Amino acid sequence: MHSAVEKAIQLILSADAELCDILSVTARMSLASSLIALLIGVPLGIWLGSCRFRGRGLLLVLNRTLMGLPPVVCGLLFYMLFSGVGPFRQYKLLFTVKIMVLAQVVLITPIVIGNMESYVSGLAPAVRETAKGLGLGHFRTLLLLTNECVYQIFSAYLLAFARSIAEVGAVSMVGGAIAWKTNVMTTAIMQYTNRGNFSLGIALGLILLAVSLLVNGVISLLQRRLSR
Amino acid sequence: MKKTLAFLLALAMVLGLCTCGASGAPAATQAPAAAEAPAPVETETPAEESAAVDTKILYEADDSMLNTYTLIAVNPEAPFTDADGKAVADVAVNTAGADALIHWMLSQTALDMAANFGMEDYGEHLFYVKDGAPVYEGEIAAATEETKTIRLSTTTSVKDSGLLDYLLPAFQSEYGYVVEVQSAGTGKAIAAAQYGNADLILVHSKSQEVSFVEAGFARVVEGFETERVSFIYNYFVLCGPSADPAGAAACASVKDAFAAIAGGKFVFVSRGDGSGTHTKELSLWPEDLGITAEAESFAAYTDWYTSANAGMGACLVMAEQMGGYILTDKATFLTFAANNGQIA
Numbered sequence: 001m002h003s004a005v006e007k008a009i010q011l012i013l014s015a016d017a018e019l020c021d022i023l024s025v026t027a028r029m030s031l032a033s034s035l036i037a038l039l040i041g042v043p044l045g046i047w048l049g050s051c052r053f054r055g056r057g058l059l060l061v062l063n064r065t066l067m068g069l070p071p072v073v074c075g076l077l078f079y080m081l082f083s084g085v086g087p088f089r090q091y092k093l094l095f096t097v098k099i100m101v102l103a104q105v106v107l108i109t110p111i112v113i114g115n116m117e118s119y120v121s122g123l124a125p126a127v128r129e130t131a132k133g134l135g136l137g138h139f140r141t142l143l144l145l146t147n148e149c150v151y152q153i154f155s156a157y158l159l160a161f162a163r164s165i166a167e168v169g170a171v172s173m174v175g176g177a178i179a180w181k182t183n184v185m186t187t188a189i190m191q192y193t194n195r196g197n198f199s200l201g202i203a204l205g206l207i208l209l210a211v212s213l214l215v216n217g218v219i220s221l222l223q224r225r226l227s228r
Numbered sequence: 229m230k231k232t233l234a235f236l237l238a239l240a241m242v243l244g245l246c247t248c249g250a251s252g253a254p255a256a257t258q259a260p261a262a263a264e265a266p267a268p269v270e271t272e273t274p275a276e277e278s279a280a281v282d283t284k285i286l287y288e289a290d291d292s293m294l295n296t297y298t299l300i301a302v303n304p305e306a307p308f309t310d311a312d313g314k315a316v317a318d319v320a321v322n323t324a325g326a327d328a329l330i331h332w333m334l335s336q337t338a339l340d341m342a343a344n345f346g347m348e349d350y351g352e353h354l355f356y357v358k359d360g361a362p363v364y365e366g367e368i369a370a371a372t373e374e375t376k377t378i379r380l381s382t383t384t385s386v387k388d389s390g391l392l393d394y395l396l397p398a399f400q401s402e403y404g405y406v407v408e409v410q411s412a413g414t415g416k417a418i419a420a421a422q423y424g425n426a427d428l429i430l431v432h433s434k435s436q437e438v439s440f441v442e443a444g445f446a447r448v449v450e451g452f453e454t455e456r457v458s459f460i461y462n463y464f465v466l467c468g469p470s471a472d473p474a475g476a477a478a479c480a481s482v483k484d485a486f487a488a489i490a491g492g493k494f495v496f497v498s499r500g501d502g503s504g505t506h507t508k509e510l511s512l513w514p515e516d517l518g519i520t521a522e523a524e525s526f527a528a529y530t531d532w533y534t535s536a537n538a539g540m541g542a543c544l545v546m547a548e549q550m551g552g553y554i555l556t557d558k559a560t561f562l563t564f565a566a567n568n569g570q571i572a
Binding site: 177 | 230231233234237238240241308309310311316319320321379384388408409410423424425426538539540541542545
């Protein structure tokens with residue numbers, strides 16, 4: 001462990017070009033996928049949590065099943081769809097950061113939806129009553145509901161970000177872990193581990209955790225500030 | 229107060245990423261390896277490598293230890309099929325790029341570079357140029373917008389040896405191409421080409437290469453006569469604990485060594501992943517043992533035969549830990565030994 005910590009510090013201080021590239025690809029990918037998952041998942045989650053309609057139960061069960069979609073299966077699916085012989089080959093998305101983001105969005109959005117839904121369904125009845133009292137229309141009720149959930153939205157975002165930065169199964173399949181292009185922290189760790197260089201793997205893991213800590217710290221501060 | 233703190237942290241993050249990008253020093257990833265306290269690792273000494281490298285008699289007579297690397301360009305007219313088995317047409321394959329890379333790899337410059345690889349770091353040749361390799365002396369096309377990206381599918385052994393990291397930058401800077409290297413076990417590397425995800429492959433498993441060609445996935449590159457362009461080779465070596473309880477080093481041939489290991493039930497670590505190394509290893513066991521790639525075939529031997537299903541580096545670490553024997557390519561072993569038991 002000691003050598004791993006040493007290596008981690010050494011790597012950071014030396015500003016190793018390859019490490020910086022890996023970090024920047026990781027940052028781009030995880031920020032993009034978590035933001036998109038948030039933008040899609042929050043409205044859907046709030047809607048699912050507050051509106052009562054036929055088939056809601058079924059949608060809920062489907063969403064919960066998708067939350068458990070194994071990342072490697074998702075990666076395999078995208079690989080087959082976008083591979084050189086697949087139906088979407090003309091988009092030439094395989095082995096790019098874009099398709100990694102896409103695969104992650106598919107994985108993370110159900111989680112965001114489920115998270116928001118479970119919070120909102122507890123909150124919704126009270127807010128609806130207030131809204132009725134104020135004479136608000138359907139859309140404005142949802143807006144009011146969203147406003148009440150700001151804290152939870154931040155938490156959902158942090159969950160999405162955590163999932164995306166830690167994910168390895170899907171991104172290694174569809175991204176191919178190509179050096180200087182689609183190699184992210186988790187795939188790099190996997191590569192070094194496969195080669196037997198365990199302490200470098202742990203060193204990278206520590207750096208990953210440090211980055212995660214930084215992001216979580218900043219967003220948590222924002223969360224406290226904005227949801228007072 | 230909290231707001232300023234948050235802004236400061238965000239600023240720190242951004243600055244951090246910017247300095248990383250701007251510094252762009254082609255700094256050593258060797259830095260970690262050097263920083264690693266030189267732990268005295270119980271490594272297999274070269275004397276334990278199979279006689280194929282040390283004893284002259286086996287070097288010449290033992291073709292069974294040869295490991296030849298072959299480049300094959302993917303044929304865009306190949307009978308590609310999708311997941312359902314239906315034929316697929318117009319699969320995008322960068323033929324111009326693949327041609328340029330193969331031409332360059334077979335040019336005298338590149339062959340010399342490959343032959344020299346490893347001399348600086350280990351004082352040993354890790355690869356040898358094949359006799360009669362078709363040296364290419366013609367024009368090599370420079371990259372254009374459409375042909376710039378070349379997808380090369382290769383094996384983990386090749387990637388881990390560091391040969392491509394050594395050769396490709398020269399090619400990329402001179403001709404303007406960007407080579408995207410995907411590495412996986414031999415079977416998966418070839419499969420990637422069959423799914424239309426590679427423009428050319430670099431593998432070292434003759435039987436699988438021949439099947440690839442016979443299935444129509446290969447094409448003949450202009451300036452060469454066959455689809456399979458074998459250009460460099462090296463040797464597999466049998467490594468084991470320095471005590472060598474099986475007496476492998478003293479055996480007359482590598483097959484005898486394998487028989488001795490099996491007879492004495494000494495721990496042997498197998499790749500177990502259908503890679504070129506694995507295929508070679510399977511061919512060296514005594515036939516009556518009946519060891520094949522299928523798990524049932526060695527179910528009776530699990531007390532000594534360890535099927536790891538992992539990459540070469542991880543398997544070497546395993547052999548190191550267990551004090552077992554292992555078949556490896558020399559390049560990976562030397563890198564492993566030089567780094568005190570860690571690859572790269």
